[in-house]
Amino acid sequence: MSTLRVTAEVLTVHEHPDADALELAQVGLYRAVVAKGAFRSGEVALYIPEQAVLPDELIEELGLTGRLAGAAADRVRAVRLRGELSQGIVCRPKALDGDDLAVAAVEGTDFAERLGITKWVPPIPPTMNGEVERAPELLPWVDIENIQRHPDIFTPGEPVVLTEKLHGSACLLTYVADEGRVYVSSKGFGATSLALKEDPRNLYWRAVHAHGVREAAARLAERLGARRIGVFGEVYGAGVQDLTYGADGRRASLGYAVFDVSAEIEGTVRWLDTAVLDGELPVVPRLYEGPYDIGRVLSVASGRETVSGRELHLREGVVIRPAGERYSAVTGGRAIAKAVSPAYLTRKGGTEYE
Structure with a gap:
């Protein structure tokens, strides 16, 4: 399993081929489905990767209550939304409103601990x-x-x-x-x-x-x-x-x-x-x-x-x-x-x- 880091990233935004109200925000070669108009290419936002476990307050803020994976519905995993693979979450949490995310992107700041995001640990049979x-x-x-x-x-x-x-x-x-x-x-x-x-x-x-x-x-x-x-x-x-x-x-x-x-x-x-x-x-x-x-x-x-x-x-x-x-x-x-x-x-x- 790869390491968990929650970082600010420069986005490239693409059209969703099968949904007028959705777009695809690209980080590296990953793409996450986002609401149309929420982000523009060149803007900076937070990227939360797969296998991240989110605290309840952040889940509620992002409107994801009951929509994530795991028994507690708190784990990020890959899903298909209107036919497109969505890997991870692109967002701008309120807790980071005062942060310069462009600087954080250059410096590679990890926001996981600050936001209470942890790495999912698989169970051991x-x-x-x-x-x-x-x-x-x-x-x-x-x-x-x-x-x-x-x-x-x-x-x-x-x-x-x-x-x-x-x-x-x-x-x-x-x-x-x-x-x-x-x-x-x-x-x-x-x-x-x-x-x-x-x-x-x-x-x-x-x-x-x-x-x-x-x-x-x-x-x-x-x-x-x-x-x-x-x-x-x-x-x-x-x-x-x-x-x-x-x-x-x-x-x-x-x-x-x-x-x-x-x-x-x-x-x-x-x-x-x-x-x-x-x-x-x-x-x-x-x-x-x-x-x-x-x-x-x-x-x-x-x-x-x-x-x-x-x-x-x-x-x-x-x-x-x-x-x-x-x-x-x-x-x-x-x-x-x-x-x-x-x-x-x-x-x-x-x-x-x-």
């Missing part, structure tokens, strides 16, 4: 939960920003790789060679350097044992001369999320695919191509390798899944990486981003567990 322990040696995963919010992470023509983004639950494994020890965690627990104690009922430990992830990480550490190996995989199937890819997360046939690998070698942590596993573990499908083009990225993000080989359901999206790992001044870290399918965002009955 019992099979993904468990007793935890401190794990300072755990190699962390990173939040991935959406390319539509930050389209300049990559430059046109730059060689990139697109891999399929799977709708499951991220399993973080760190193998520490000099201790011969392995730590297993989820994305949520891993963000606070916590690991799950071994439990045969836990989804992540079941995946690690079923696919021999610990053993593969140990062999890779020996091959590379690494002190630590991080293997980051998606666990998927029925009972995990609503998209199953033909697997069953409740049985031994639970799905697992590696989407990233890291290694600490001579004191430096490096991100490696999943090809370094040399076929020892299943990996997420590669859908495209070639020059970066945002149109192609958004096109590939949609369609049918390829994991099962049977196109059983829609595709969640893609993850974009440079052909060679590099730093990004936009993210302040890795050059990596995601693009999510509009059909995935607006599907009915979807689950979003951590």
Whole structure:
């Protein structure tokens, strides 16, 4: 999940193709449906992204009572309004009446805390939960920003790789060679350097044992001369999320695919191509390798899944990486981003567990 920031943005306003009283306010490559005449191109307004949880008073002020997502009807999510995808909310809250939003846009001011806006945290089902322990040696995963919010992470023509983004639950494994020890965690627990104690009922430990992830990480550490190996995989199937890819997360046939690998070698942590596993573990499908083009990225993000080989359901999206790992001044870290399918965002009955 990407980071939550509520910022002032310069808008580009477009006509709504199928509604005389509505328009589309564009922020980055996102578009939010707004009332006609509420904003003009070049003006600055606040942008509240998807997965933001709003306080009741702001919901009432914006006229959104009962119209947002979640049990409390307080969460922003993508919707289609008169046929157009609307992602996020564009507004000018009364609490910011005295602020110079044009200056805030230049400075990148984050208004989330001031407005009482928080980031939605997915629930943790019992099979993904468990007793935890401190794990300072755990190699962390990173939040991935959406390319539509930050389209300049990559430059046109730059060689990139697109891999399929799977709708499951991220399993973080760190193998520490000099201790011969392995730590297993989820994305949520891993963000606070916590690991799950071994439990045969836990989804992540079941995946690690079923696919021999610990053993593969140990062999890779020996091959590379690494002190630590991080293997980051998606666990998927029925009972995990609503998209199953033909697997069953409740049985031994639970799905697992590696989407990233890291290694600490001579004191430096490096991100490696999943090809370094040399076929020892299943990996997420590669859908495209070639020059970066945002149109192609958004096109590939949609369609049918390829994991099962049977196109059983829609595709969640893609993850974009440079052909060679590099730093990004936009993210302040890795050059990596995601693009999510509009059909995935607006599907009915979807689950979003951590």
